[in-house]
Amino acid sequence: xxxxxxxxxxxxVLGAIxxxxxxxxxxxxxxxxxxxxxxxxxxxxxxxxxxxGPVVGILAGAIFGIFSxxxxxxxxxxxxxxxxxxxxxxxxxxxxxxxxxxxxxxxxAAAAAGVVGTLTNTVFVxxxxxxxxxxxxxxxxxxxxxxxxxVVIAAIVTVLVxxxxxxxxxxxxxxxxxxxxxx
Amino acid sequence: xxxxxxxxxxxxxxxxxxxxxxxxxxRIKMLSxxxxxxxxxxxxxxxxxLPILAIAVLIQVTSKIPVGYTLRGYRLLLRTMLxxxxxxxxxxxxxxxVQVDPYWQWxxxxxxxxxxxxxxxxxxxxxxxxxxxxxxxxxxxxxDLSDGAEILFEPLKKLRVPVNELVMTMTVAxxxxxxxxxxxxxxxxxxxxxxxxxxxxxVIERTKKIxxxxxxxxxxxxxRAEVLIVAMNARCYHGxxxxxxxxxxxxxxxxxxxxSIILLFAVSAAYIGRxxxx
Numbered sequence: 488x489x490x491x492x493x494x495x496x497x498x499x500v501l502g503a504i505x506x507x508x509x510x511x512x513x514x515x516x517x518x519x520x521x522x523x524x525x526x527x528x529x530x531x532x533x534x535x536x537x538x539x540g541p542v543v544g545i546l547a548g549a550i551f552g553i554f555s556x557x558x559x560x561x562x563x564x565x566x567x568x569x570x571x572x573x574x575x576x577x578x579x580x581x582x583x584x585x586x587x588x589x590x591x592x593x594x595x596a597a598a599a600a601g602v603v604g605t606l607t608n609t610v611f612v613x614x615x616x617x618x619x620x621x622x623x624x625x626x627x628x629x630x631x632x633x634x635x636x637x638v639v640i641a642a643i644v645t646v647l648v649x650x651x652x653x654x655x656x657x658x659x660x661x662x663x664x665x666x667x668x669x670x
Numbered sequence: 671x672x673x674x675x676x677x678x679x680x681x682x683x684x685x686x687x688x689x690x691x692x693x694x695x696x697r698i699k700m701l702s703x704x705x706x707x708x709x710x711x712x713x714x715x716x717x718x719x720l721p722i723l724a725i726a727v728l729i730q731v732t733s734k735i736p737v738g739y740t741l742r743g744y745r746l747l748l749r750t751m752l753x754x755x756x757x758x759x760x761x762x763x764x765x766x767x768v769q770v771d772p773y774w775q776w777x778x779x780x781x782x783x784x785x786x787x788x789x790x791x792x793x794x795x796x797x798x799x800x801x802x803x804x805x806x807x808x809x810x811x812x813x814d815l816s817d818g819a820e821i822l823f824e825p826l827k828k829l830r831v832p833v834n835e836l837v838m839t840m841t842v843a844x845x846x847x848x849x850x851x852x853x854x855x856x857x858x859x860x861x862x863x864x865x866x867x868x869x870x871x872x873v874i875e876r877t878k879k880i881x882x883x884x885x886x887x888x889x890x891x892x893x894r895a896e897v898l899i900v901a902m903n904a905r906c907y908h909g910x911x912x913x914x915x916x917x918x919x920x921x922x923x924x925x926x927x928x929x930s931i932i933l934l935f936a937v938s939a940a941y942i943g944r945x946x947x948x
Contacts, residue, residue: 490835499842500895507850560746565799651885
């Protein structure tokens with residue numbers, strides 16, 4: 488496998504966004520649920536997959552996973568099978584969905600990628616927690632409200648951000664605040 | 671919500687104390703952590719987990735990290751566990767051949783000494799795993815970690831895994847974090863100046879508020895990425911081959927000594943767990 492400079496840098500930057508969303512708590516939206524919050528930390532991985540393809544999605548997801556393993560506060564994510572593996576899959580599944588639907592409507596495709604990516608994250612993390620006996624199967628219903636909220640948020644945010652980035656990249660608008668490229 | 675993330679955020683939890691553990695080679699520390707974590711998963715009960723506990727105490731003492739500081743980190747962990755452990759006790763299903771004499775039973779719910787002990791064992795295991803990872807983070811800088819990982823995973827290059835590229839991705843992410851925190855701070859301020867309050871509202875409202883922050887965050891970050899791509903290409907970055915390091919890592923005799931002690935304890939834990947099942 489060969490990874491080019493573009494993929495390295497974009498994945499790194501998206502991974503950094505995931506980390507920043509985590510450490511500043513901006514990436515957590517309070518939900519009336521036992522875990523207390525829905526996350527959007529996995530969205531950079533989905534966006535990476537949508538904008539730049541599976542490699543970037545996978546790498547950005549991996550960074551998010553490694554970060555959640557190293558910066559774990561709940562004690563549940565110290566196991567890499569729980570924290571890293573599901574996050575690697577986010578990029579893959581959301582890219583497949585996006586690729587399949589892109590031709591019809593890129594907004595619908597991005598929303599679908601957001602939904603599938605989020606479900607990949609939830610299902611595999613919860614699945615791994617159950618498999619390792621860290622979470623009893625019976626506790627699953629308490630996670631459902633959080634999962635639903637995450638799916639809705641991801642669907643909305645992925646579409647808007649993907650659209651925004653594409654718009655800026657197309658050159659029909661400018662995002663930088665000064666003309667010399669320094670911000 | 672505070673507007674000054676860069677002051678309050680602690681990223682990477684490195685604590686700068688000069689101790690034996692801090693001075694150990696990052697590779698040795700990562701190997702030890704991997705080994706301890708693997709062996710922790712091999713334990714089967716309170717007896718086999720004792721050597722792991724011994725390792726935890728040993729590292730805690732030699733690292734000179736204040737015990738209070740370590741314990742403070744457990745608050746969130748315990749909150750999650752307060753929710754998980756009762757579930758584990760109530761829904762305890764005994765493995766075949768284990769006699770259960772419940773204090774109380776209703777439908778699939780029960781409270782039994784076996785269930786409680788299984789719950790407490792899970793809690794101990796989770797705390798020990800958490801402690802192990804935390805100690806690594808407290809005593810090793812992020813840069814040492816990624817440098818170490820690059821060398822540790824070098825054998826994977828034989829399997830055509832692009833190790834250098836992966837580590838470079840991680841390094842780029844780490845270098846961008848402080849930058850993006852400042853950026854996020856600026857965006858949040860800009861929105862606050864327009865009257866947006868980020869700490870109120872339901873789920874939908876909060877999502878609506880966060881989108882105008884996320885879009886410029888992504889756009890700006892990706893613009894910065896473009897600049898870095900050009901810079902790296904201009905300097906002919908091409909992965910690991912022939913690259914040299916400013917700082918090279920050396921394994922000293924203390925490193926070997928530390929690793930062998932940890933191996934001894936961890937393997938004995940796994941051995942007890944596997945053979946005696948306690």
